[in-house]
Amino acid sequence: MISNTTHVCPTEISIILNNRIRRWLQNPRKILGPYVKEGVDVLEVGCGPGFFTLDMAQMVGKTGQVVAVDLQEGMLAKVREKIRRSEAGQNIVLHKCEEDKIGVSGKFDFVFLFYVVHEVPDKGAFFRELVSVLKADGLIYVVEPPLHVSKKALEETIKIASDAGLTVVDRPRRFPDKAVLLKMA
Template identity: 65%
Template sequence: MSPENTHICPLEHSGRLDSSIRRWLQNPQKILAPYVREGMDVLEVGCGPGFFTLDIARMVGKSGRVVAVDLQEGMLQIVRDKVRGSGVEGRIVLHRCEAERLGVSGSFDLVFLFYVVHEVPDRGALFREVVALLKDGGLVYVEEPPFEVSGKAFEETLRIAGDAGLEVTGRPKRFPDRAAVLKKP
């Protein structure tokens, strides 16, 4: 079911999402390091302006791949411009999805969901699609912002993810955010 309070982060906020202050507060390499290895296939849902995308691509190395999807073509265009000439363009596939369907194919080692689940109208449909795209033993990293997502709402997200077949395996301390790592058994 669609929560009534879903709100899509507007394109005008893309600069805020990709600022040097944020890079200092939320260092992508540090956040990703425990989960991303060379050769991995990573699916990033709601990549926005690509704050994490290029770092993921560097970390998966030449034999890895990142599929970065977003609802908004404007966000994807920002990533496309950043990727050009970066040296990792061959590892990144950009895809425009629909609000209730990712519509990608492949099988992934990691699905990265940073500040996006609360914007998705049907979390159950999202997690079911994610499970279908994950390799057995594959991981899902979820992080949500504290003001938009209460502790109760985050637990409800994890319950929905559980119903889709994922198990919570970790609760990274990401104060003030809410974060969890889930696994496809």
């Protein structure tokens, strides 16, 4: 069940997240290139319709894996359809989570959270769970949208992440978005 405490991006408007103009403005290969290499194990929480997912699967190659998680079955169905139509994606595992429990096992090199953290009701529990599945030298990349998330709100998120055992490694410039790269403290 999805609570009413935070707004969750509905499946019906997923076209906004999945189109050519966005690909030009937010090129997945450019955004992910510094972090996602051959053999990397990626956890993408809030994958939505999979704008980044298939690119990441190609970037990690046969020796890596992408676990793509979303709260909404409708979003996962869109990723499933993309995989079906593509030659890539055999290394993608789809997982439907609860809003207060990601529920994946294993350890990951890279956790990707694009436009999702502001939709998560209990950010403390969310980051604590991510810490439990992050490799010791792993990275968590948080990108938040410019309009929904103020500078102050991002700082509050960073404080919550630090309380969960993370520290800031970098603040990648992603104007107009707000971005932060975290690792284990």
